[in-house]
Amino acid sequence: MSINNLLSKKRENIINKAFDLIISTYPEQSRIFLKGKNKKFTNPIGYTTNLSVEQIIDNIIADADIENFISPLENIIQIRAVQDFTPSQAVGFIFLIKKAIYSTLHKEADSNDLMELMSRIDSLALVAFDIFMKYRERIYDIKAKELMDRTWWLLKKWNIVSEIDDKILETK
C-alpha cells in the first residue's frame, strides 16, 4: 500500500493524535476545554487548531503544493504568536504533526517512503517560521499605527506637520 493510501486510511487517527499533541502544549488544567473541537465561536483555539490540522493532513494526503498549506498554518500560528510560547514553541507544532504521523505509520509504511515524507514535512517548519515572523512584524506595525492614529490628526491640524496636498500634484 502506498504511503498516501496508508495516510488516507489512518486519517482520523493521525488528526486526533496530532490535535491532542498540539493541545498538550497548553497548560494541563485548560486542555479539557481546549479539546472541544466543535465550538467555533466559544472555543476558537480548539476549533481552529483542529480544522487546520485536518486541512494540513488532507493536503499531505493529496500531495498538495506548499501554497495550500499556508492558510491552515497561518490560522494556527496567528494564535500562537500572541500566546505564552517562545518562538520555537509557537511553530514547533509541525514536529508534533510529524510525530503523530510517524507513530501511526511506522509499523506499516515502507521506511524509505516514510523517511521521504518526514523530510518533506520539515519544509512546513521553515514556512511556519516565515509566517510566525509575519505576525510578529504585524504586531510591531500595529503598535506604531496605533500611536499614529492617536496623534497624527492633531499634529496635522495644529500645523506641526504638513503633508503634500493631493490637489497640488493634480494641478501639475
Add this chain to the structure above:
Amino acid sequence: MGLPRPEELISDVNLKKMPSKAWMDTLPVEFKPGFYCYGAKGKNLEYVGFPNARDFHVTDPDWKLPEDWKKTVIEGIKQRIERFRTFHVFMDICVRCGACADKCHFFIGTGDPKNMPVLRAELLRSVYRKYFTSSGKIFGRNGGARDLDLDVLKELWYYFYQCTECRRCSLFCPYGIDTAEITIIARELLNLLGLNTDWISGPVANCYRTGNHLGIEPHTMKSTLEFMCNDIEDITGIRIEPPINKKGAEILFVTPSGDLFADPGIYNCMGYLMLFHELGLDYTWSTFASEGGNFGFFTSLEMAKRLHSKIYEEAKRLGVKWILGGECGHMWRVWHQYHNTWFGPVDFLEEPVSPITGTKFEHAKSNKIVHISEFTADLIKHGILKFDKSRNDNLIVTFHDSCNVSRGMGMFEEPRYIIKNVCNHFYEMPDETIREQTFCCGSGSGLNAGEIMEQRMRGGFPRANAVRYVHEKFGVNLLANICAIDRAALPPLMNYWVPGVRVSGVTELVANAMIMKGEKEREMNLRMEPLPGKEVE
C-alpha cells in the same frame, strides 16, 4: 545524550514540567513584555493623593512597598468585607462549579487557567480564607487558603490587570457572582500600595487636573472642535459654531475625550456636531467636564466618584436641564449603576425630555442622563431625520455590543435600530457572541495600553473570530460600536486578525447618511473619502 528531538524540545517545556503542579505552586509569575502594563508613575499617584506614590517598575524585584504592606492589604480586605456585602458574599459562596471557567475571553484566548474567572477570583479568595475564615486558619492550604507574600501579591497584580471587568462570566454564574466586582475590589487593594498602572493612573491624574484623560486644556478643546467644523464645512458646505461652556443651555453634552482626538473617534465627534446642528439643539460642550469616561473607576470607587462629580458640578454651574452622553461604555455603567449610590438622585436637574420629539426618557428620571443612541433612535422613530442610506452603501456593517452598555445596561436594540435606518447592509455576528453574551474587545477597564498589544490581541481573539466569520460569509467590512475604548481598541484588533474590516461609531454612520438642510451635494464621507458613486475615475 546529544541533541533532543524537536518534539522533545517542545514537550520538555510544556508537556511535562509546567502542568503537573497545583495552581498555588506555579509562582512566581513571569512578567513577559507584551503581557503586563507598565507601572504607575509617582507624580500621577501623588497628584491625586494615592498612597505610596513612587515610580515602580514591574520587572524590578523590589516594588518599593511600604514596610507594613501586608497589614495594609489585610486591613483593606477587612474594611471592604464590612463595607460591601456583595464582596463578602462573593468571597464565601462560590462552589467552584466551573460554569464561568470557559466564558472569559482572556481564558479562551490564552488557555491560561488563572484566567478562568473562578481561578482568578480564587487568587484573592485564598488570601481571604487564610485571614478571615476559621477553615482557612485551621486547615491552611488544605482549606484552600494561603499566606499573602510578595509572590502572591505580584500574582494578584498580574491577573487582576488581565480582567476587563466585562462580566461575561457573571452571566453564567448560577449564584450571580459578579467577578467584575471582585476585580474592582482587588484593584482597590493593590491601589492601597501604589500598585497601579501607568495607563490608568496617568489619565486619572489628567482628568482630575484638566477635566479629561488626555489633559486637553480648554483652548485646545475649542480649537479641536473648530478644526472638525472646518472639515464638516468642506464636506457639507455648512458652517457650524459649536456652543462651548454656554450658560443656560438646555442640555450638557459629555463624551469620552477619545472622540476629540483619536482616529476613528473624531469622525464620530463630527457626527455629534452635525446632528445637533441639524436639530438646532440648545446644548453646550464643556471644557471642564470634558470627559465621559472614568478611569478612576479602575482604581477605587472613591476616585471614580471624585472624577464623576465634576460632570454634575458643571451641569449645576451651567444651569442645564439634563445631560446627554456620547457613545461610551464604562461611562454608562458608572452613571447608571454607581451614581445613585455615590450621590443619591440628582435634585437640581430635570427629568430628560427630548426637546425635538417630546419623548420623556423615564428610565433616566433619577440620573438625568440620556445616551446618544437612545436620543437618536427616538429621533428616527419620530421621522425627524432624513437619510440618504446609499451614502453608506460601500459599508457592509456588523455591530459589536460593548460590554458595559449591552450586558451591563441592557441596551441592545437602539444602536441596531439606528444602523438599520442609515445603512442598507447589516449582518449580525453569531448569537453566542452578541447582545448579553457579547465578547469583550479585550482592552476594557484601562487595558488598552500600547505595551500589552499581545495581551490585547489574544484577549480580543474571540471577538475578532466572530467578526472574521461575518467578514468571510457576508463580506462585512465595518465593525460599528458605541464605545470610545472600542473605537480605540478594535482597529488594532482587526488589523491583526481580520484585515479589511474598519471600525466606526454609530453616529458617524448617522451623519454620513443624514441629509442636512442647506447642504451642498456631498462628494465625501466624514473621513474625506469619496462616497459610493463619487469616486474619481
